[in-house]
Amino acid sequence: GWIGRDLMGWQRWTADLATATGERRNIQLPDGTRLQLNTDSAVDLSFDPQQRLITLLRGEILVNCGAVSPTPLLVKTRHGLFEGIDGRFTVRQERDCTRLSVVSGNVAIHSPHTAGGLSTQAHSGQDYLVDQTQAVVAPPPDMDAG
Known part of the structure; x- marks a missing residue:
């Protein structure tokens, strides 16, 4: 069961919001924030x-x-943990890391094991790869995240 937790789509059935493979969904949250779920999210x-x-x-x-x-x-x-200060950004969770792409505005990255509880500030046009130990600048993806 533990190995299959990432392979099975059980999160789709227990999550507050989810999309199937090939489906995208736009939602306006109670505070006015707009959220778009990509396929299989x-x-x-x-x-x-x-x-x-x-x-x-x-x-x-x-x-x-x-x-x-x-x-x-x-x-x-x-x-x-990513703190959206303003603007527009994408967060993609992968097996070994999370990719943050800031389209506009600023996002604070709080990595769980950052020394002294310091955070990294990501600005418009920046991409970061975040894992359990660090947040590093990533090469830009081949296409615009937005």
Whole structure:
């Protein structure tokens, strides 16, 4: 069962929002943030007065956020926590790392094992690969993330 957890699509059935293979979905969240799930993706949402949290269970999302709330917008993957300050960015969770591509605006990357709890600031046009230990600048992908 443990080995099959990544191979089976069980997250699709238990997630708050999900897409099947070949399907994409656009959603407007309660705070006005726009979220697009790419094909074969799944997320859980936790929105209340204390937090605005999107947990990416599998796949890729495109987030359009603005400074509409004093509570930060957070995207969590198994490799780190991404704080959308403003703008537009994609988060793609892969087996060994998470790829962050900032289309516009700024995103703070909080890696779980960053020394002293420091975060990395990603700016418009930057791509990062984040794993359990570090966040490193990635070569740009062959196409525009947006």
